[in-house]
Amino acid sequence: xxxxxxxxxxxxxxxxxxxxxxxxxxxxxxxxxxxxxxxxxxxxxxxxxxxxxxxxxxxxxxxxxxxxxxxxxxxxxxxxxxxxxxxxxxxxxxxxxxxxxxxxxxxxxxxxxxxxxxxxxxxxxxxxxxxxxxxxxxxxxxxxxxxxxxxxxxxxxxxxxxxxxxxxxxxxxxxxxxxxxxxxxxxxxxxxxxxxxxxxxxxxxxxxxxxxxxxxxxxxxxxxxxxxxxxxxxxxxxxxxxxxxxxxxxxxxxxxxxxxxxxxxxxxxxxxxxxxxxxxxxxxxxxxxxxxxxxxxxxxxxxxxxxxxxxxxxxxxxxxxxxxxxxxxxxxxxxxxxxxxxxxxxxxxxxxxxxxxxxxxxxxxxxxxxxxxxxxxxxxxxxxxxxxxxxxxxxxxxxxxxxxxxxxxxxxxxxxxxxxxxxxxxxxxxxxxxxxxxxxxxxxxxxxxxxxxxxxxxxxxxxxxxxxxxxxxxxxxxxxxxxxxxxxxxxxxxxxxxxxxx
Amino acid sequence: xxxxxxxxxxxxxxxxxxxxxxxxxxxxxxxxxxxxxxxxxxxxxxxxxxxxxxxxxxxxxxxxxxxxxxxxxxxxxxxxxxxxxxxxxxxxxxxxxxxxxxxxxxxxxxxxxxxxxxxxxxxxxxxxxxxxxxxxxxxxxxxxxxx
Amino acid sequence: xxxxxxxxxxxxxxxxxxxxxxxxxxxxxxxxxxxxxxxxxxxxxxxxxxxxxxxxxxxxxxxxxxxxxxxxxxxxxxxxxxxxxxxxxxxxxxxxxxxxxxxxxxxxxxxxxxxxxxxxxxxxxxxxxxxxxxxxxxxxxxxxxxxxxxxxxxxxxxxxxxxxxxxxxxxxxxxxxxxxxxxxxxxxxxxxxxxxxxxxxxxxxxxxxxxxxxxxxxxxxxxxxxxxxxxxxxxxxxxxxxxxxxxxxxxxxxxxxxxxxxxxxxxxxxxxxxxxxxxxxxxxxxxxxxxxxxxxxxxxxxxxxxxxxxxxxxxxxxxxxxxxxxxxxxxxxxxxx
Numbered sequence: 001x002x003x004x005x006x007x008x009x010x011x012x013x014x015x016x017x018x019x020x021x022x023x024x025x026x027x028x029x030x031x032x033x034x035x036x037x038x039x040x041x042x043x044x045x046x047x048x049x050x051x052x053x054x055x056x057x058x059x060x061x062x063x064x065x066x067x068x069x070x071x072x073x074x075x076x077x078x079x080x081x082x083x084x085x086x087x088x089x090x091x092x093x094x095x096x097x098x099x100x101x102x103x104x105x106x107x108x109x110x111x112x113x114x115x116x117x118x119x120x121x122x123x124x125x126x127x128x129x130x131x132x133x134x135x136x137x138x139x140x141x142x143x144x145x146x147x148x149x150x151x152x153x154x155x156x157x158x159x160x161x162x163x164x165x166x167x168x169x170x171x172x173x174x175x176x177x178x179x180x181x182x183x184x185x186x187x188x189x190x191x192x193x194x195x196x197x198x199x200x201x202x203x204x205x206x207x208x209x210x211x212x213x214x215x216x217x218x219x220x221x222x223x224x225x226x227x228x229x230x231x232x233x234x235x236x237x238x239x240x241x242x243x244x245x246x247x248x249x250x251x252x253x254x255x256x257x258x259x260x261x262x263x264x265x266x267x268x269x270x271x272x273x274x275x276x277x278x279x280x281x282x283x284x285x286x287x288x289x290x291x292x293x294x295x296x297x298x299x300x301x302x303x304x305x306x307x308x309x310x311x312x313x314x315x316x317x318x319x320x321x322x323x324x325x326x327x328x329x330x331x332x333x334x335x336x337x338x339x340x341x342x343x344x345x346x347x348x349x350x351x352x353x354x355x356x357x358x359x360x361x362x363x364x365x366x367x368x369x370x371x372x373x374x375x376x377x378x379x380x381x382x383x384x385x386x387x388x389x390x391x392x393x394x395x396x397x398x399x400x401x402x403x404x405x406x407x408x409x410x411x412x413x414x415x416x417x418x419x420x421x422x423x424x425x426x427x428x429x430x431x432x433x434x435x436x437x438x439x440x441x442x443x444x445x446x447x448x449x450x451x452x453x454x455x456x457x458x459x460x461x462x463x464x465x466x467x468x469x470x471x472x473x474x475x476x477x478x479x480x481x482x483x484x485x486x487x488x489x490x491x492x493x494x495x496x497x498x499x500x501x502x
Numbered sequence: 503x504x505x506x507x508x509x510x511x512x513x514x515x516x517x518x519x520x521x522x523x524x525x526x527x528x529x530x531x532x533x534x535x536x537x538x539x540x541x542x543x544x545x546x547x548x549x550x551x552x553x554x555x556x557x558x559x560x561x562x563x564x565x566x567x568x569x570x571x572x573x574x575x576x577x578x579x580x581x582x583x584x585x586x587x588x589x590x591x592x593x594x595x596x597x598x599x600x601x602x603x604x605x606x607x608x609x610x611x612x613x614x615x616x617x618x619x620x621x622x623x624x625x626x627x628x629x630x631x632x633x634x635x636x637x638x639x640x641x642x643x644x645x646x647x648x649x
Numbered sequence: 650x651x652x653x654x655x656x657x658x659x660x661x662x663x664x665x666x667x668x669x670x671x672x673x674x675x676x677x678x679x680x681x682x683x684x685x686x687x688x689x690x691x692x693x694x695x696x697x698x699x700x701x702x703x704x705x706x707x708x709x710x711x712x713x714x715x716x717x718x719x720x721x722x723x724x725x726x727x728x729x730x731x732x733x734x735x736x737x738x739x740x741x742x743x744x745x746x747x748x749x750x751x752x753x754x755x756x757x758x759x760x761x762x763x764x765x766x767x768x769x770x771x772x773x774x775x776x777x778x779x780x781x782x783x784x785x786x787x788x789x790x791x792x793x794x795x796x797x798x799x800x801x802x803x804x805x806x807x808x809x810x811x812x813x814x815x816x817x818x819x820x821x822x823x824x825x826x827x828x829x830x831x832x833x834x835x836x837x838x839x840x841x842x843x844x845x846x847x848x849x850x851x852x853x854x855x856x857x858x859x860x861x862x863x864x865x866x867x868x869x870x871x872x873x874x875x876x877x878x879x880x881x882x883x884x885x886x887x888x889x890x891x892x893x894x895x896x897x898x899x900x901x902x903x904x905x906x907x908x909x910x911x912x913x914x915x916x917x918x919x920x921x922x923x924x925x926x927x928x929x930x931x932x933x934x935x936x937x938x939x940x941x942x943x944x945x946x947x948x949x950x951x952x953x954x955x956x957x958x959x960x961x962x963x964x965x966x967x968x969x970x971x972x973x974x975x976x977x978x979x980x981x982x983x984x985x986x
Contacts, residue, residue: 140859144845144856144861177547181543201736220583223582224583324851338953343873345875398609402602402648460533
């Protein structure tokens with residue numbers, strides 16, 4: 001009861017003209033940076049931090065939260081339209097989303113992503129409002145060994161969801177992990193596999209890797225397919241939005257994605273990304289149209305996109321109730337809070353309840369604003385695909401380069417981008433899946449840190465690691481799933497051989 | 503063919519990686535060193551890549567089916583690809599010398615000609631629009647310092 | 650077909666031509682400014698500040714705060730440019746190799762020592778750069794969970810001595826200040842502990858609160874709100890004197906307790922070497938005013954750091970001393986081979 005009334009007074013605080021405009025600005029900038037490949041929340045906050053000095057803490061916080069939510073909304077756009085995932089959490093969206101765009105259903109995919117984001121984002125915020133302190137305590141039970149276990153479990157699930165050949169997926173994951181170890185070792189500062197190149201010492205930027213393999217690789221693939229060049233996307237305006245059938249199929253996926261995303265998102269580190277492929281795996285299993293998967297199944301967009309927004313809200317739980325950011329954008333948000341002299345955490349709710357509730361309320365309002373802004377934008381973005389492809393390709397190429405440069409102001413990164421583009425192109429032609437490669441690299445440092453820290457903490461015994469209730473359970477589940485899928489693929493291979501012999 | 507080549511290359515890469523990882527200190531289980539995880543990952547990669555290579559090489563019985571695929575698959579315009587990539591390489595170097603606006607404009611015109619856009623007016627307008635547009639969005643609105 | 654090849658060739662030529670002229674144009678435009686005789690009008694255009702870390706971290710925020718303050722005293726905009734990578738090496742090298750005309754300055758910090766100490770052929774940034782001013786310092790704090798069995802440093806050390814290897818201490822950044830503080834603590838007290846590296850103070854705090862590690866050596870800002878909410882207890886801090894902040898005023902220094910070591914993380918500013926003397930003087934003055942500006946001071950305090958100005962000479966001395974200490978201690982514990 002008191003929560004509801006506090007929330008209402010928070011709403012009132014956000015609805016003052018200044019704060020409301022701040023929220024709109026935050027949401028707009030967030031969307032813009034989310035849409036532009038490469039930039040993301042880092043770029044947005046770098047822009048806003050100096051500009052926010054003159055604002056009152058509440059106004060500034062509301063704006064930052066708008067950016068935080070907005071960037072997550074925008075992330076799906078480039079995945080769907082041009083196959084460029086802006087962050088780990090939208091890699092899975094590419095799989096079905098880009099296929100839908102190829103079939104002229106980009107608008108439907110974008111709209112479903114926006115609606116799912118809204119529904120799940122709101123669900124997540126409700127969870128945050130009512131259960132934050134309780135959930136935050138539970139999140140602390142996760143130490144380095146648990147991070148390691150989550151990441152391993154995530155990888156095992158990944159073998160199963162993507163691609164036709166679990167063997168190739170597993171190999172790609174290993175290669176991804178290898179790429180992830182390039183640069184300074186997180187524990188000892190020794191540089192590894194850099195071949196003496198100083199720019200490689202901090203490791204390869206994940207976004208550069210992803211944008212190169214996916215985005216640039218895709219551009220290169222389209223360039224050398226002359227037949228398809230004449231074709232351009234033709235669709236009527238009415239087709240921009242999802243039809244009744246598509247909505248009916250997506251709605252349950254959105255709710256499932258919302259719940260999954262929120263729960264998995266409470267786990268620190270890569271929880272957000274893992275939630276997207278768990279959601280994808282669940283939807284694939286539950287789907288009544290298994291033949292569509294890999295060719296643009298709408299649930300494959302609705303589920304993961306909902307999951308990552310709910311997870312995004314869930315990651316605010318430890319930030320607001322413990323003052324501990326569980327992901328890098330949360331860390332930047334925390335920095336934003338700090339320079340305004342606001343320390344989010346256990347004390348905030350009691351020492352400055354007005355501010356606390358204004359922030360929570362702004363999350364609800366931000367979600368509504370994002371839906372209002374994003375739905376009309378769907379039409380605009382989807383119409384971009386009407387540009388003839390031979391004009392569109394160079395434009396996408398330049399925007400990818402510009403976005404990539406903006407991450408570190410580094411020309412070296414652009415060289416890497418191009419290199420990965422060529423590699424992505426070759427791998428794709430050789431029928432290797434890119435998703436496991438990218439996710440492997442993404443989880444690499446979490447796995448390594450979790451493993452090394454976990455081994456120190458459990459005095460060097462893997463059995464001690466396994467005896468921890470949470471980590472042990474997750475690792476055992478992972479092992480079971482792995483064994484099951486190996487046995488299944490052997491069984492299938494034998495069956496196929498038998499069939500071939502007969 | 504390409505699949506086989508890539509599978510072979512992956513074996514070589516994995517072995518090279520494992521070899522390099524051996525040069526790093528493995529540490530012990532209670533104090534894992536720098537080479538701890540790379541050695542584990544490298545070893546697994548070597549095993550997996552070899553299994554993959556063998557299974558790809560053994561796929562002979564499917565060859566007929568593959569051939570069919572190859573015939574129907576659109577032919578690749580490799581020359582165009584090379585021209586496009588070359589343009590991008592030039593772009594990276596040009597950014598350093600001429601700054602964002604000029605480099606983007608010139609390379610855009612070139613890339614648009616590579617992708618066979620007819621005439622000159624359209625490419626020039628599109629290039630000018632793109633370079634100026636991105637310049638305004640990134641540099642002016644988002645405060646990114648472009649080269 | 651031939652026509653097309655011709656067209657693309659022409660365009661390529663054009664590209665090259667433009668590249669060359671662009672090149673020439675650039676160098677032409679910058680020359681006259683550098684060659685102004687005697688009279689140096691400085692600054693007459695915006696100044697770039699290179700920050701060798703990513704946006705959002707404490708170095709970045711401090712840099713931006715000081716950049717904003719500098720504008721007031723230099724009368725020109727100061728543009729912040731993040732050049733992260735190679736744990737500050739990329740930014741430091743960029744600063745080192747830029748034109749010493751006072752239009753490129755940069756933030757420098759203890760991280761540069763770490764990155765240079767580990768190299769086989771280290772760059773001595775204290776010598777290769779021109780130190781301009783110290784801006785802020787911060788000690789490190791050793792803290793445990795409040796509901797643990799240790800209330801004082803002595804109890805903690807006693808336990809550690811009785812149970813060698815059982816205590817795990819979390820710190821951030823290998824070869825960085827928190828690591829140094831942990832190493833000095835271990836060395837001075839003669840206890841045997843395991844240290845665990847975390848990426849970022851908050852991850853270490855989370856592990857501490859979750860009971861996964863027994864203690865953590867982190868900066869005051871990482872612990873501040875957990876001190877306020879009484880979730881963690883600070884056992885001691887590594888500074889020369891106690892911290893002003895009311896939350897920490899009861900926390901003794903290691904020196905007070907009889908353990909003779911100190912470790913201070915510092916953040917300052919520098920420029921490329923061989924600047925014209927007048928330009929350097931102007932910069933030094935502007936920095937002195939900025940760092941002592943009450944508003945800037947408050948902003949630095951809000952970042953969880955202690956504002957502290959010192960002259961270029963004192964700053965350089967401190968930089969060199971830290972460098973020697975790092976080399977010595979990290980060689981001793983076997984980190985530098």
